[in-house]
Amino acid sequence: MDLPVVNHKDYEAQINEDNKFPIKKFSALANYLTEKKIVKKFYKPEACSIETLKGAHSEDYIYKIQNKTLDKNEIRKIGFPLVDSVVRRSFVATGGTVMATKLALNYGVACNTAGGSHHATYSEGAGFCVFNDVAVAAKYLTSRGLANKILIVDLDVHQGNGNSEIFKDDSQVFTFSMHSKINYPAKKSISDLDVELNENMEDKEYLETLKFYLHNLNQEDFDFVFYIAGVDIHFNDRLGKLKISDGVVITEILNRSPLKDLLNVNDIHNNIKPLWLKKFEEFYENCETHDIKYTLNDVTELFAFILFSSIVIEEIKFLKSTSVVCSEILKSIS
Secondary structure (H helix, E strand, C coil), rough: CCCCCCCCCHHHCCCCCCCHHHHHHHHHHHHHHHHHHCCCCCCCCCCCCCCHHHCCCHHHHHHHHHCCCCCHHHHHHEEEEEEEHHHHHHHHHHHHHHHHHHHHHCCCCCCCCCCCCCCCCCCEEEEEEECHHHHHHHHHHHHHCCCCCCCCCEECCCHHHHHHHHHHCCEEEEEEEEEECCCCCCCCCCCCCCEEEEECCCCCHHHHHHHHHHHHHCCCCCCEEECCHHHHHHCCCCCCCEEEEEEHHHHHHHHHCHHCCCCHHHHCCCCCCCHHHHHHHHHHHHHCCCCHHHHHHHHHHHHHHHHHHHHHHHHCCCCCCCCCCCCCCCCCCC
16 A cells, blocks of 8 residues: 655745745655655645634634734734735645544545644644644544544654643543653643653664653553654754764664664765675676665665654554654655
8 A cells, every 4th residue: 555645836935045944844754755755645734624723723813814813912922924825824834734643544644745643732823833733633633432442642852732731631632742851842841751861962862762662552452543753853953952873774674674684784984885785786786677775775764654654653563554644754855
């Protein structure tokens, strides 16, 4: 089965280039996924209905967004200009997560290439988050009896304060946020489980910490999982304050593969190749119909795409229905 991936051209709103949010990453991501043939065809969402949005947001706030009547302070807190394309993007991206949720019910897993807007609360937006799409989708499920116990795994570098506030009195949704201790928001809310990470944490400690808490959560009987993929934990992120490398994925592949006896993880990180691999490359480079660089590039990027999310999937093995709704898949493209 091909992974169902939801995407829409309107995810890329028309905002000034001096805005610090890298809005162009959405079209870049879509192009990457199709060019590399990771995704053959995107599912195209419709704008989320006001009725569905009302599951997680006040009617007053929804209409303020729709009619562009927020005051200057409210707009400044969000970080986006309140223009037509931003309004359109907010409705469509939320509709995308709801669509991915429905697809996950049918296929077991699905992805939205935008969303994860976890700073938006019931009555206001913040931190480039207008509508809290995951909260809207979770409420969509519980209000219709489609899920009874939901887990939100939020690995964004920033705390998911919007999720924790919306679900603070909701026993059907468990909020787990693993984030940088000294990052935005300055005043953090209280999730069901908050794990604060120290500045400059690296791969090994990060994975060990994540696995520990996932193992504990694995004891609970969740029947639906939303995964907010925190690619801003990457060391190249300008504001992330963590030092997680691409090697966090490679390490997981090697540790779960027969190759672990042939390839040393530290050597891979340091670009040191064993003799057998050098010989293989010499042979392969001289082959008339193959190019080792092209092939390895394709395979590596495909594995990185799949394995980054499957770290979470594999740790939670018993779920009746596992949904992983990714807000972002690749590192930010600025």
